[in-house]
Amino acid sequence: MSPGEKPEKNEKNLFEDYRGVWVFIEVNKDGKVAPVSLELLGAGKRLAEKRKTELAGVLIGSQVKQLAGTVFEYGADTLYVYDDPIFKHYRTETFMRALLACTEKYKPEIILYGATSTGKDLASAVATDLPTGLTADTTILDVEEDTGLLLASRPAFGGNIMATILCKKYRPQMATVRPKVMKALIPEPGRTGTVIAESIPLREEDVRTKVLEIVRETIKRARIDEADIIVAGGKGLGSPAGFQLIHQLADTLGAAVGASRDVVEAGWIGHHHQVGQTGVTVTPKIYFAIGISGAIQHLVGMQNSGLIIAINKDPAAPIFQACHYGIVGDAFEIVPALIEAWNKA
Numbered sequence: 001m002s003p004g005e006k007p008e009k010n011e012k013n014l015f016e017d018y019r020g021v022w023v024f025i026e027v028n029k030d031g032k033v034a035p036v037s038l039e040l041l042g043a044g045k046r047l048a049e050k051r052k053t054e055l056a057g058v059l060i061g062s063q064v065k066q067l068a069g070t071v072f073e074y075g076a077d078t079l080y081v082y083d084d085p086i087f088k089h090y091r092t093e094t095f096m097r098a099l100l101a102c103t104e105k106y107k108p109e110i111i112l113y114g115a116t117s118t119g120k121d122l123a124s125a126v127a128t129d130l131p132t133g134l135t136a137d138t139t140i141l142d143v144e145e146d147t148g149l150l151l152a153s154r155p156a157f158g159g160n161i162m163a164t165i166l167c168k169k170y171r172p173q174m175a176t177v178r179p180k181v182m183k184a185l186i187p188e189p190g191r192t193g194t195v196i197a198e199s200i201p202l203r204e205e206d207v208r209t210k211v212l213e214i215v216r217e218t219i220k221r222a223r224i225d226e227a228d229i230i231v232a233g234g235k236g237l238g239s240p241a242g243f244q245l246i247h248q249l250a251d252t253l254g255a256a257v258g259a260s261r262d263v264v265e266a267g268w269i270g271h272h273h274q275v276g277q278t279g280v281t282v283t284p285k286i287y288f289a290i291g292i293s294g295a296i297q298h299l300v301g302m303q304n305s306g307l308i309i310a311i312n313k314d315p316a317a318p319i320f321q322a323c324h325y326g327i328v329g330d331a332f333e334i335v336p337a338l339i340e341a342w343n344k345a
């Protein structure tokens with residue numbers, strides 16, 4: 001099939017066969033439903049109500065059936081479950097085959113995935129195979145009530161504009177959505193729905209990817225996507241040694257350490273500390289931006305924090321337009337003074 005050519009099974013005149021909004025339910029390492037999936041159930045519910053259709057979850061894993069209650073409490077009406085030891089670990093091939101089979105059988109109009117490493121990997125594999133379009137890293141979702149056209153918006157051109165991306169030719173329409181940008185519904189304890197157990201004829205010997213060993217990354221500090229307080233540092237700290245000041249303030253406050261992309265690219269700290277458009281979106285109660293200029297690509301990742309405190313020696317730095325409190329001055333004088341004052345308090 002040449003690029004842009006329409007596959008027969010997805011011809012426009014069959015669009016009416018596609019109904020319902022689905023959320024891929026991701027399971028965290030602790031065996032619980034990932035917070036982003038709960039957020040997507042909230043977002044999906046609003047889309048489903050607008051389209052007067054049902055909201056469903058798709059849960060793939062081993063020994064995961066017991067998570068159905070949570071999925072219903074957070075808004076799903078139906079849950080398709082693939083519960084089999086072959087799905088114990090996430091593998092693109094196995095999860096994709098299950099999701100493709102389910103999609104072809106039930107024909108959802110929309111499928112939402114968390115923009116996590118698993119969600120991004122799975123969504124792109126499914127989109128390629130169906131084939132259909134995929135909007136990555138969405139931050140705003142809406143749907144046209146009468147046509148069902150998904151309006152998936154995301155920052156584009158370096159964060160300077162919001163682009164709304166449409167998938168006019170194919171169904172299902174798919175989007176990955178950033179964690180922490182959608183709101184989960186308030187759970188309704190005891191709310192139930194329909195569980196549909198599904199399976200696919202897949203044997204371990206047919207799967208090309210084998211899990212040989214799981215090596216867990218040890219992260220000493222709190223994760224930035226879960227922390228109440230983040231102390232984030234930028235290039236203004238000057239060097240890896242200067243960046244230690246950020247660690248010192250974070251230790252003092254019991255905070256997580258965040259960083260701008262320039263700091264990550266310089267190798268002063270790992271990528272999972274990067275806040276912003278190509279990093280993590282965070283919404284802590286308090287966000288310190290120290291020696292960070294406040295480029296739009298950084299701001300989109302932290303601007304919804306409860307309280308933003310900026311320290312920068314340039315009074316014209318854009319970060320001062322985005323913060324609640326700003327201190328104009330040298331971080332190497334102000335941060336030690338803050339640490340001292342905190343320790344005395």
Ligand code: FAD
Binds near residue numbers: 317
């Ligand atoms: P700078 O812009 O160099 O700012 C350093 C600041 O420190 C300055 O304001 C300076 O006044 C101040 N300063 C200097 N010395 C001191 C001192 N002693 N005390 C106090 N202040 C001091 N960036 C991100 O952060 N996250 C992203 O996810 C991201 N994604 C991007 C995606 C794309 C497609 C592109 C094009 C860019 C992206 N960027 C991202 C990069 C972004 O545009 C900026 O380049 C970056 O955020 C700047 O990092 P910074 O603020 O640390 O450095």
